[in-house]
Amino acid sequence: MTNRKPGRRSGSKRKLLLFSIGVLVVLAAAGVGAYAFYGHQQPANTAGTIGINAGDKAPSMPVYLTNGTSTSLSSLQGHAVLVWIVATWCPGCQETAPLIASQYYSQLSSAGVTLLTVEDYNDLGYAGPTMTQFASQYAGGAGSHQGWLFADTSQGATYTYNPQADLDIWYLVSPSGTIVTSGLNLGTTIQSAITAAVSLQTAPS
Amino acid sequence: MNTGRHGRLHYERFAVETAFAGKAYLVLFLSLSVSISVLYLFLLPSLPLGGLVPYAIRFITPVETAFAITFGVLLSLVATLNVYAFMTRASSVKGVTAGSVIASLVNGLCCTPLIPSLIAMTGASTPVLYEISPRLQAFFEFNSQYFYALSVALLLVSVHYLSRSITACCDVGKRGMSQ
Structure with a gap:
């Protein structure tokens, strides 16, 4: 044994x-x-593999603001615009909005960036809060930060800017309307956007 | 769980008592429990952000908190019993444990580019991607509690099989010695 x-x-x-x-x-x-x-802090996409290539002119995007007015992305030219396209039910986006409000909004604001948070058309087919509810629950309300806009957009613009149906995607658009850089998951890549925005501000015109 | 001839949870009790008779195993179990639980307390609310962001701990839910601690303790128990089984040449259990770790990370499949990229790699068009990807991501996010339950169940199965293996190996030895 x-x-x-x-x-x-x-x-x-x-x-x-x-x-x-x-x-x-x-x-x-x-x-x-x-x-x-x-x-x-992950690097942003500089290779231009997400939707629209860096260096391209930003395609038109209708912007239906939560205050009821309509405008377009091109009408915001003159400022750098960080276009953040979200599904409002996405937990990552719901965590990122207060992260921006508490830690990053002041940096974006000092870099002269307008932050445009846009809901994917029809919230990618899955029910989530409206953009007004998203703004008030996670970012302190649509009017609480000057230069932080909340809006809906069209199906065509959603397909163009977000061809892979990502839940959390962003583009930095220069004051002249050119895509500077883009990325996924703004909560972990925002520092890249801020760095790019600061270099836009300091670059000779 | 076992309610065999020696009473409820005989194998598990025997394995735990035998392994933790050695102080080194107890220290290993406690240190792993704390480390893994803390890691998961930070990791679970961070996963939807696509990275480990300490700030995200403020968004942890009660379900995630309970799961992080349960998972940390059970995975540490499995790891400790596996080490003990290795040292005593009893059979170890690995596959089920790996499955439980994968199930525990399922809410990372929501909000990160993993699912859209995988579907895009198949050559799917944008309308097809819009049809499938958000629904899949929503499925994993809004059913994560079931995957947590699956993860815990797999760990309990691991503990059971490890305990049986250790009991078969060492109980025979003990009884042989006492006769």
Whole structure:
């Protein structure tokens, strides 16, 4: 009969294994911590693979503001515009709006950026809050930040700007109406947008 | 869970008591429990943002909080019992545990470009993408609690099979020694 007892392997081997596991746990925790505090800002898309290429003229986009007036993206020329296209039911967007309001809006504002938050046409076919409700629940209300606009748009513009039906996509449009850069998940890529907006402001005209 | 000839949860109780008789295993279990639970407390509300953002912890829900702690404790128990099984040459359980980790991360499938990119890679047109992608992402987001339950169930299955393996290996040894 073969009795198997715990601890049959040598004590030094066991200590080595437990020590290795401990080291791995500490390294993993350190890696996660470092990533959490320094590495979560992902680069924006500069290769132009999302919808419209960087350098292209921004296609027309009707803008139906929550205050009831209608305008268009081209009418906002003269300012850099960060167009943030969202599905209002997307939890990532619902978390990003207060993140912008509390941490990033002042930087965007000082860089002279108009933030235009646009709901995907028909909320991508899934029921979510209206844009007015989204603004009031997650961004302190549509009128609470000057230069932060909330709007709906058309199906055509949604298809053009968001061809893959992403829930959280953005474009930085220069004051002359050219796409500067774009990205997904604004909450983790906003620093890239701000950096690009600041360089637009400092670039010689 | 087992209610076999030795009473309710015999295998599990035996495995836990035997493994945690060694102080090193208890320390390993406690440190892993705290580390994994804390990681998941930050990770779960961050996943919809597409990255690990500490700020997102303020959006954690009660369901996510309960799941993060339960998952951390159970996964640590499975890991500790797996190490113990390895050291005593009992059979370890890996596949089911991997499944539980995947199920625990399912709300990362909402809001990130993973699903739209995968569908786009099939060559689907924009209208087809609009038909499928948002619904799939919404499905994973609004049913995440069921995936959490699945994840916990898979971990409990892992604990059960590991406990049986450890009991089969070590209970025989113990009884053999006492005779």
